[in-house]
Amino acid sequence: MSFLRKWVQAIFSLLTNAYWAFPFTRTIYQGPMKVICAPGLNCYSCPAATTYCPIGTIQQLLASVRLTLASGQLLVGFSVVGFIGMLGGLFGRMICGWACPFGFLQELLYKLPTRKFLVPRVLRYGKYFFLAFFVVLLPLIVVDDFGGGVTWFCKYVCPAGTLEAGLPMLVMQPSLRAQVGGLFLNKFVIMIFVLVWSVLASRPFCRTICPLGAFYALFRKVKLVRLRLNENNCTNCHACHAVCPMGVKFNESPDDAECITCLACMHKACRFEAIYLEVGGIPLGPAPAPRHVRDAREVS
Amino acid sequence: MTAKSLVRQRYRLRKAPFFIIFFFLLCVCVGIAADEPARVFEQAVRVCLSCIGIG
Numbered sequence: 001m002s003f004l005r006k007w008v009q010a011i012f013s014l015l016t017n018a019y020w021a022f023p024f025t026r027t028i029y030q031g032p033m034k035v036i037c038a039p040g041l042n043c044y045s046c047p048a049a050t051t052y053c054p055i056g057t058i059q060q061l062l063a064s065v066r067l068t069l070a071s072g073q074l075l076v077g078f079s080v081v082g083f084i085g086m087l088g089g090l091f092g093r094m095i096c097g098w099a100c101p102f103g104f105l106q107e108l109l110y111k112l113p114t115r116k117f118l119v120p121r122v123l124r125y126g127k128y129f130f131l132a133f134f135v136v137l138l139p140l141i142v143v144d145d146f147g148g149g150v151t152w153f154c155k156y157v158c159p160a161g162t163l164e165a166g167l168p169m170l171v172m173q174p175s176l177r178a179q180v181g182g183l184f185l186n187k188f189v190i191m192i193f194v195l196v197w198s199v200l201a202s203r204p205f206c207r208t209i210c211p212l213g214a215f216y217a218l219f220r221k222v223k224l225v226r227l228r229l230n231e232n233n234c235t236n237c238h239a240c241h242a243v244c245p246m247g248v249k250f251n252e253s254p255d256d257a258e259c260i261t262c263l264a265c266m267h268k269a270c271r272f273e274a275i276y277l278e279v280g281g282i283p284l285g286p287a288p289a290p291r292h293v294r295d296a297r298e299v300s
Numbered sequence: 301m302t303a304k305s306l307v308r309q310r311y312r313l314r315k316a317p318f319f320i321i322f323f324f325l326l327c328v329c330v331g332i333a334a335d336e337p338a339r340v341f342e343q344a345v346r347v348c349l350s351c352i353g354i355g
Contacts, residue, residue, distance in 0.1 A: 030345040086321050089317050
């Protein structure tokens with residue numbers, strides 16, 4: 001299953017970054033697929049990006065909401081929030097585990113053989129802060145004299161944007177190098193910090209900063225596809241704790257907001273059929289029989 | 301009662317995810333009706349230099 005997930009991650013990363021003509025055209029993809037929303041975090045200013053980033057687009061729309069309202073249009077991001085909301089309702093943070101290119105990159109970096117560290121659990125609330133303030137409130141509230149706001153998360157924080165768009169653009173268009181200043185340096189330091197942190201800890205950006213992960217986490221109790229715990233079969237052996245890339249203690253909190261449904265606990269750890277996948281309340285595959293049902297089977 | 305019917309009886313279809321998905325589908329429709337995709341496309345095909353920390 002882990003092998004399959006790696007392939008799915010690689011395919012999604014390639015599909016959302018499929019414009020490989022950029023070294024020749026020296027610009028970003030401008031074709032019709034750019035109207036499609038990427039399910040994961042993937043900067044649309046990346047030269048190879050074929051889709052748009054939901055987080056960047058929401059900020060852009062909110063930052064210019066006064067101007068569009070003044071022109072009689074209601075462009076507040078209904079279609080973008082609707083699309084990622086549908087994905088959230090279907091899969092929740094499974095998107096982070098299976099379809100996010102930046103999550104995939106972090107997993108690859110974590111494979112580098114170094115000493116590993118835990119991510120303090122309290123830091124996980126950071127991503128909700130970034131979602132509420134840097135993606136929604138600040139672009140909406142802080143505006144210039146003309147009523148235009150700023151894409152705060154993209155401009156001041158997003159390491160994916162620096163890695164996928166900022167650096168490639170500087171390489172492709174040398175004339176831009178003259179405009180590099182403190183802002184880019186700040187973002188470059190954040191990017192290096194996140195990349196080094198990703199080598200030392202498992203998916204730190206997803207767990208502490210990613211506003212898209214925070215959005216998908218809101219669906220933890222109502223998503224269609226989710227992992228469940230069969231308490232009758234659980235022996236509290238804690239094997240599921242050891243394999244989780246997000247630091248979830250599955251037998252203690254099966255609806256944890258951090259769970260990316262990577263299925264490692266189900267396939268790699270649990271030997272007691274205590275963890276199973278359900279779709280809309282119905283177990284997927286052979287139903288995990290609770291102990292009393294197994295007893296009934298044996299009797300019949 | 302067989303073991304299979306016992307298992308079926310235990311699991312019920314959850315309706316909440318379908319309501320959530322339907323609600324957000326309506327949001328998508330509202331956005332499309334407001335011609336949002338055209339505006340999104342307009343933004344997505346341009347490089348926002350200040351957004352990526354340049355300029």
